[in-house]
Amino acid sequence: MSDTPRRPRKPAKPYRRPQKDPVRILAFDALRAVDERDAYANLVLPPLLRKAREKGDFDGRDAALATELVYGTLRRQGTYDAIIAACVDRPLREVDPPVLDVLGLGAHQLLGTRIPSHAAVSATVELARVVLGDGRAKFVNAVLRKVAQHDLDAWLEKVAPPYDEDPEDHLAVVHSHPRWVVSALWDSLGGGRAGIEDLLDADNERPEVTLVARPGRATTQELLREEAAVPGRWSPYAVRLTEGGEPGAVDAVREGRAGVQDEGSQLVALALANAPVDGPDTKWLDGCAGPGGKAALLAALAAERGAVLLASEKQPHRAGLVAKALAGNPGPYQVVAADGTRPAWRPGSFDRVLVDVPCTGLGALRRRPEARWRRRPEDLDGFAPLQRGLLRTALESVRVGGVVGYATCSPHLAETRAVVADLLKQFPQAELIDARPLLPGVPALGEGPDLQLWPHLHGTDAMYLALIRRTA
Numbered sequence: 037m038s039d040t041p042r043r044p045r046k047p048a049k050p051y052r053r054p055q056k057d058p059v060r061i062l063a064f065d066a067l068r069a070v071d072e073r074d075a076y077a078n079l080v081l082p083p084l085l086r087k088a089r090e091k092g093d094f095d096g097r098d099a100a101l102a103t104e105l106v107y108g109t110l111r112r113q114g115t116y117d118a119i120i121a122a123c124v125d126r127p128l129r130e131v132d133p134p135v136l137d138v139l140g141l142g143a144h145q146l147l148g149t150r151i152p153s154h155a156a157v158s159a160t161v162e163l164a165r166v167v168l169g170d171g172r173a174k175f176v177n178a179v180l181r182k183v184a185q186h187d188l189d190a191w192l193e194k195v196a197p198p199y200d201e202d203p204e205d206h207l208a209v210v211h212s213h214p215r216w217v218v219s220a221l222w223d224s225l226g227g228g229r230a231g232i233e234d235l236l237d238a239d240n241e242r243p244e245v246t247l248v249a250r251p252g253r254a255t256t257q258e259l260l261r262e263e264a265a266v267p268g269r270w271s272p273y274a275v276r277l278t279e280g281g282e283p284g285a286v287d288a289v290r291e292g293r294a295g296v297q298d299e300g301s302q303l304v305a306l307a308l309a310n311a312p313v314d315g316p317d318t319k320w321l322d323g324c325a326g327p328g329g330k331a332a333l334l335a336a337l338a339a340e341r342g343a344v345l346l347a348s349e350k351q352p353h354r355a356g357l358v359a360k361a362l363a364g365n366p367g368p369y370q371v372v373a374a375d376g377t378r379p380a381w382r383p384g385s386f387d388r389v390l391v392d393v394p395c396t397g398l399g400a401l402r403r404r405p406e407a408r409w410r411r412r413p414e415d416l417d418g419f420a421p422l423q424r425g426l427l428r429t430a431l432e433s434v435r436v437g438g439v440v441g442y443a444t445c446s447p448h449l450a451e452t453r454a455v456v457a458d459l460l461k462q463f464p465q466a467e468l469i470d471a472r473p474l475l476p477g478v479p480a481l482g483e484g485p486d487l488q489l490w491p492h493l494h495g496t497d498a499m500y501l502a503l504i505r506r507t508a
Contacts, residue, residue: 054162054165054166054173055162056166057159057162057163057166058088058093058094058098059094059098059101059102059105060102060105060141060159060160060162060163061163061166061167062084062085062088062094062102063102063105063106063109063141064134064137064138064141064163064167065084066080066081066084066102066106067106067109067110067137067140067141068134068137070110070406071133071137072133074410076404076406076407077106077107077110077404077405077406078403078404081102081103081106084102085099085102085103088102104149105141105144105145107242107405108144108148108149109137109140109141109143109144110405110406110409111212111239111240111405112143112144112147112148112212112240113140113212113405113409114208114209114212114213114214114408114409115188115192115209115210115211115212116139116140116143116144116147116212117136117140118195118196118209119143119147119183119191119195120136120139120140120143120179120183121195122191122194122195123179123182123183124179132172134167134168135164135168135172135175135176138160138163138164138167138168138176139160139176139179139180141160141163142156142157142160142176142179142180142183143180143183145159145160146180146183146184147183147187147188147191148188153184156180156184157177157180157181157184160176160180161173161176161177161180164176164177192209192210195209196209196210197209199229203229204218204219204222207232207233207236211233211236211237211239211240212240212408213236213239213401213408214408214409214411216413217398217401217408217411218232218236220398220447220448220449221235221236221398221447221448223449224447224448224449224452224488225447225490231492234492235490235491235492237492238402238490238491238492239401239402239405239408239491240402240405241402241491242280242402243298243402243403243491244276244277244278244280244495245276245277245280245281245283245296246268246274246275246276246277246296246297246298246299246302247259247265247274247275247276247277247283247286247288247289247294247295247296247297248271248273248274248275248294248295248296248297248302248329248332248333249273249274249275249288249293249294250273250293250294250295250332250333250336250365251273251333251336251337251339251340252336252339252340252365252366252367253288253292253293253294253336253364253365253366254288254293254294256268256272256273256274256275258288258294259275259286259288259294260275262275262277262281262286263277263279263281264277264278264279264281265277265278266278268299268302269299269494269495270299270303270475270477270478270494270496271299271302271303271306273302273333274297274299274302276299283296291364292360292361292363292364293364295329295332295361296329297329297330297333298400298403298496298497298499299494299495299496300399300445300489300494300496300497300498300499301329301330301445301496301497301499302333303475303478303489303496303499303501304330304390304392304441304443304499304501305330305333305334305337305390306333306337306474306475307441307471307474307475307487307501307503308334308388308390308439308441308501308503309334309337309338309388310474311388311439311441311469311471311474311503312439312469313387313388313437313438313439313505314436314437314438315387315435315437315438316387317341317343317387317388318342318343318344318387319343319344319346319385319386319387319388320334320338320343320344320345320346320386320387320388320389320390321345321346321347321348321381321385321386321388321389321390321430321433321434322334322345322346322347322348322389322390322392323348323376323379323389323390323391323426323429323430323433324348324349324350324376324390324391324392324393324394324426325347325348325349325354325355325358325371326349326350326351326354326355326357326358327354327357327358327361328347328357328358328359328360328361328362329361330390330392331345331347331358331361331362332361332362332365334390335347335362335365335367335369336365336366336367338367338369339365339366339367339368339369340367342367343367343387344367344368344369344370345362345369345370346369346370346371346372346381346386347362347369347370347371347372348371348372348373348374348376348379348380349371349372349373349374350373350374350375350376351373352373355371355372355373358371359371376391376425376426376429376430377422377425377426377428377429378429379429379432379433381433383432383433384432384433384434384435384436385433385435386433386434386435386438387434387435387437387438387439388434388438388439388440388441389430389433389434389438389439389440389441390430390440390441390443391426391427391429391430391440391441391442391443392443392444392445393419393422393423393426393427393442393443393444393451393455394419394422394423395419395423395444395445395446395448395451396411396415396416396419396446396448396451397411397445397446398411398445398446398447398448398498399444399445399446399447399489399497399498399499399500400445400497400498402491402497403497416448416450416451419451420450420451420455423444423451423455424455424458424459427440427442427455427456427459428459428462428463430442431459431463431466431504431506434506435506436506436507436508437505437506438505438506439469439503439504439505439506440466440503440504440505440506441501441502441503441504442455442456442501442502442503442504443499443500443501443502444499444500445497445498445499445500446498446500447488447490447498447500451500452486452488452500452502453486453502456468456486456502456504460504465506465507465508466504466505466506466507467504467505467507468485468486468502468503468504468505469485469503469504469505470484470485470503471484471485471486471487471501471502471503472484472485472487474503475487478494479493479494480493480494485502485503486500486501486502486503487500487501488500
């Protein structure tokens, strides 16, 4: 038996409960809803923020940080996943999704914000202790300490393939878009590297809130009295809130006299309304009216001319949203829940028809960044028959001399020019008309006769519009 005295054991450190950070917990909850329920952040986040304010947990700065954490993490998810993958010893598919969400939040704080590195790691590990438990929090701590060893530019040098070897994969990693989306956008845009990089950069910027003053019900002068409000770039009815804010706090929006509507969406409605028609101009149709933004603008424009809008929407709950958006319109209108491919009206009934068809939404990635990770190339095949069916019905619904507007919030050629070209082959009694002169002052609309808007060129969603006149 040894005579060496035993060293006294160090007293165990008392267990410290993790500190709950309401901002980061809310951001995590929003990301989990997007991942688990295929929810959209722009629908999930506002009620979470509202509830936090009501509980007294949040002030304006807290809400701004939570919003930045959610949207920043979603927009840069592809880039952050590539970096995280370089810091773990297993494929990312073997890391539990809630752990990846916490790591993404930490990576964004380290690489995409001005939060000091030590604070970003510490706060994220505390979040992990709360939502994941102490064991997995140690894993989060180890990974984020590796991430913190380099800034974003240095990481991109390590994880993105050289542009000269694989341009599309390089852009996909650097700008955080799936490779197939990069390829599709590049095909639609044309041109060289500078244009596609500007477009992908614009997709990763936070869009301004744009309001529309519905004619006869509100004016831009009224909306411009709001804080940080400036006129729209192109639409005479647009007002931009340059510092974000809550549109619901604007009196005209709360009363339905104005609405939230991207300027590209406004321009599509205006172009159709301004297109020349031969003969009477009293009956208009919005054949895919939900959730009601374009329909409300068209109805107001129609009322100024003594015309009537019929707004049709297949889904009853979305038809209800359309009815709410049109409530109070100064002229007559009608809202019906009807399938646009099986119309509830007679052929040749309308002078103007708009079909803003369901699509992949690749033109609105600024507003719905999670859509880029949710969509797949095979989704195009699912939309194609519906898009063609809706355009066919629209062409049958307009009278001779009337005009159809085919619109999508996607610049993908398979959803835009390919659909229009196919239908014109099947419907020789129709012709394309040049849409570009109908938007005077708006530059870079393409070679025509259709038009394509772009986030980096126009500050709008990437809306597409083809105008087609029925000739016989």
